[in-house]
Amino acid sequence: VINFAAGPAKLPDEVLKEVQQELLDYNGTGMSVMEMSHRGAVYTKIHEDAIKSIRELLNVPDNYKVLLMQGGGTGQFSAVCMNLIGRTGSADYIVTGSWSLKAYKEASKYGTANLVFPKPDKFTTIPNQSEWKLNPNASYVYYCDNETVDGVEFDFIPETHNIPLVCDMSSNFMSRTFDVSKFGLIFAGAQKNIGPSGVTVVIIRDDLIGHALKITPSVFDYADVAKNNSVSNTPPTFIIYFCSRVFEWIKRNGGIEGMNKLAMKKSSLIYNTINNSNNFYTCPVDERYRSRMNLPFRIKGGDETLEKEFLKKAEQLGMMQLKGHRSVGGIRTSLYNAITVENAEFLNKFMNEFYKNNKM
Ligand code: PLP
Numbered sequence: 001v002i003n004f005a006a007g008p009a010k011l012p013d014e015v016l017k018e019v020q021q022e023l024l025d026y027n028g029t030g031m032s033v034m035e036m037s038h039r040g041a042v043y044t045k046i047h048e049d050a051i052k053s054i055r056e057l058l059n060v061p062d063n064y065k066v067l068l069m070q071g072g073g074t075g076q077f078s079a080v081c082m083n084l085i086g087r088t089g090s091a092d093y094i095v096t097g098s099w100s101l102k103a104y105k106e107a108s109k110y111g112t113a114n115l116v117f118p119k120p121d122k123f124t125t126i127p128n129q130s131e132w133k134l135n136p137n138a139s140y141v142y143y144c145d146n147e148t149v150d151g152v153e154f155d156f157i158p159e160t161h162n163i164p165l166v167c168d169m170s171s172n173f174m175s176r177t178f179d180v181s182k183f184g185l186i187f188a189g190a191q192k193n194i195g196p197s198g199v200t201v202v203i204i205r206d207d208l209i210g211h212a213l214k215i216t217p218s219v220f221d222y223a224d225v226a227k228n229n230s231v232s233n234t235p236p237t238f239i240i241y242f243c244s245r246v247f248e249w250i251k252r253n254g255g256i257e258g259m260n261k262l263a264m265k266k267s268s269l270i271y272n273t274i275n276n277s278n279n280f281y282t283c284p285v286d287e288r289y290r291s292r293m294n295l296p297f298r299i300k301g302g303d304e305t306l307e308k309e310f311l312k313k314a315e316q317l318g319m320m321q322l323k324g325h326r327s328v329g330g331i332r333t334s335l336y337n338a339i340t341v342e343n344a345e346f347l348n349k350f351m352n353e354f355y356k357n358n359k360m
Contacts, residue, residue, distance in 0.1 A: 002343045005321035006148055006294055007171065008191040010338040015245045026241075033241040038234050046241050047231065053247035057256055060180050060203060067202040067222065068230040068240055073099070073170045073189040076200055077106035079220040080142065080166055080185065083212045085111035087139040092116050094132070094158060097123040097147025098327060099168060107142070110213065114138070123150035125286040129159065140164045140184055146172035146291050148192070149325040151283070151332070153291035157182050164208055172293045173201070174250060175337060176260040184208050192293070193259075193337045195243035198236040250337070259337050266335045266344035267292040273351050280355050284328075298330040299358075307331060310354055319347055 003010040026033045029042055036043045051066045060066060069075065080103075085091050090112035093104040107113040116132045134141060141160040146153040148171040157178065158165060164184025173188035180186070185204045191197035202222070210223045218224045224232055250259060271290060274281040274297055283290060283297045299306045307330055314322050324330040335344055 001318045001320055002339070002346065003320050004333045004335075004339070004343075004347070006192075006325070006332060006334045007189075007336075008197050009193075009334060009336045011196070011242075012246065012249050012338045015242070015249050018245055019242060032238075034238045036237065038231055038237050043237055043241075046237075046244055047229075047235065050240050050244035050247065051230075053244060053251070054201060054203075057174065057247060057250060058178075058180055058203070063206045064180060065204050065206065065209065065222075065226045067204065067225045068235055069200045069202055069219075069225060070198070070236060071220065072197070072200055073168060073187065074102070074106075075220065076168070076187040076202065077103040078110070079202075079216075079222070080140070080187070081107040081110045081113075082216040082220060083222050084164070084166070084185070084208060085139045086211050086213045088137050090114060090135060090138055092135050092138040092141040092163070094141065094143035095119050096126050096154075097144060097150040097152050098325075099147055099149065099170070100142070100144040103142060103144070103168065111139075116141070122284070123147060123152055124284045126152065126154065126289050132158075134160060134163070136161070136163070138163050140166045142166045142168075144168040144170075146170075146293050148294050148334075149296075149327060151285050151291040151294045151296040152289050153293065155288060164205070171336075172291070174256055174259060175263050175293060177256045190239065190243055192334075194246050196239055198239035199243060262337070262341060263292040263335065265341055266339060267295060269344050269348045270295050270333060270335070270351070273348055273355075277355050278359070280359050281351065293336060294332055294334050296324055296328055296330060296332045302330065304329075306358060309358075313354065314347075314350060317346075317350060319350065 023032055054066050092114050094116045095101050095104050104113050114135055117127045141163050145167050166185045167183055169186050169188040171192045174193050187200055187202045190199045204222055209226055212221045274283050281297050299310055311323055322331050322333055324332040
């Protein structure tokens with residue numbers, strides 16, 4: 001089976017096997033990581049190694065903290081706002097898809113959230129930066145680097161003129177290199193590219209810590225989490241251990257640049273097939289902003305009978321979870337780090353055959 005799900009998503013087979021080997025006895029302790037005290041020496045090392053690997057892989061500068069939190073990406077929609085909006089009372093939101101829209105709506109509960117451009121009816125592109133209206137008094141500017149549902153991915157880092165930039169990288173984290181110092185805060189749920197669901201990585205610049213609204217729960221207060229090295233309460237120990245194994249796997253496979261090369265190769269294969277299909281397959285997203293991670297497409301302009309058949313035949317061949325998100329319909333394939341080039345080639349071959357058999 002090849003799992004093309006949008007998340008929770010396929011994990012590297014190699015890591016699953018390693019973890020299976022250690023499930024009952026971690027490193028000669030006679031215990032599973034799941035059963036250990038989160039304050040004991042063995043788990044503390046796992047925890048610190050995971051944070052160290054994130055710093056190493058992403059070249060995180062010294063004036064940033066790496067936090068491991070719970071509550072998912074959705075938790076961060078609130079946490080970001082509760083921690084940062086108090087600085088001026090307002091924040092700017094760049095809404096390019098379903099997830100940034102959700103974050104914007106959540107932020108409106110805690111302060112004044114402004115849209116940088118009017119909400120588009122369909123999320124298929126990123127309006128030109130010259131059309132954005134940034135508020136010079138905003139506490140932060142928020143955007144989502146890769147919209148998982150809509151398949152819209154930024155190919156640039158927004159210019160915010162020294163206003164802290166906050167980015168949701170949940171669905172393309174660790175799939176390409178980027179300059180952390182351009183951001184005030186980055187967050188990413190684990191369940192696409194770096195592990196199972198249950199932990200959210202937050203990378204935050206030191207000067208942005210310590211401005212939380214009084215109502216902020218302490219588990220969401222970055223100052224509290226940072227002060228306690230992300231163990232103020234019980235962390236998702238097993239998930240963090242799993243992620244630390246994925247980080248080692250990324251290091252063995254060319255690091256983040258290696259992941260990017262694979263992502264380019266896999267996604268261009270599928271997009272080329274879409275582009276060369278005489279509109280049999282269509283992707284609604286502007287070519288420039290097509291996501292390397294989540295590729296939505298329709299068949300014959302949205303022929304639902306044919307799309308159902310595509311999904312059925314794909315499943316018979318072992319290709320699972322290719323159905324598009326209910327809000328956009330059609331097909332969506334997700335090509336996260338653990339999807340191999342061979343997996344993408346297998347799908348591509350099927351797409352070409354399906355085209356040949358049904359183009360008339
Ligand atoms: N942001 C993005 C880009 C996502 O894809 C998702 C979930 O798929 C979320 C946020 C929400 O994450 P969670 O389900 O962990 O709250």
